[in-house]
Amino acid sequence: AQSVTQLDSQVPVFEEAPVELRCNYSSSVSVYLFWYVQYPNQGLQLLLKYLSGSTLVKGINGFEAEFNKSQTSFHLRKPSVHISDTAEYFCAVSYRDDKIIFGKGTRLHILP
């Protein structure tokens, strides 16, 4: 069975500082990997996805993530955060191209 662990429930970071949100997954087969963002009172928006190929994936809003198969990780990074990045971030996996399994989320707090 597939599962996703987001190692931090909350991450505070100063504006314009870099940030890394950590994600580990468990699966005995190849999976697709995603990061979604949820702004307050809104639905989920796809930030980026890894399907195959290059392990460094670039997404929207300056975010990127690196797939590490040996460590079963898919950490999300941004070199300089802005106040508008305040949101909840979900790491997720999908197997067989149907349902998505989500982690519990990491709330990103941007400090002025």
Added chain:
Amino acid sequence: DTGVSQDPRHKITKRGQNVTFRCDPISEHNRLYWYRQTLGQGPEFLTYFQNEAQLEKSRLLSDRFSAERPKGSFSTLEIQRTEQGDSAMYLCASSSRTGKFYEQYFGPGTRLTVT
């Protein structure tokens, strides 16, 4: 805007009442999914349709829950005899195949509060 829409956005009901939510997918998307998100948790898969066929149901979907997608267009999710534990955000997503992958697009959700 041609995104996924959900109605209502908020629903408050008393325990024991029945509720029904509607999801309108992106036009021509043949797959439609329902997820439930409780406070402090990530979304959890409930069920999904390909056209009008319901292909998978989670164990989370008890007998009190039923979903339909008549004619492969909009979908409804009904909860009978609601319980306080049903309070959650119910998310709908739709997708169609792009290359080798079905990318899911999510609606804004319906927030259910059971009092």
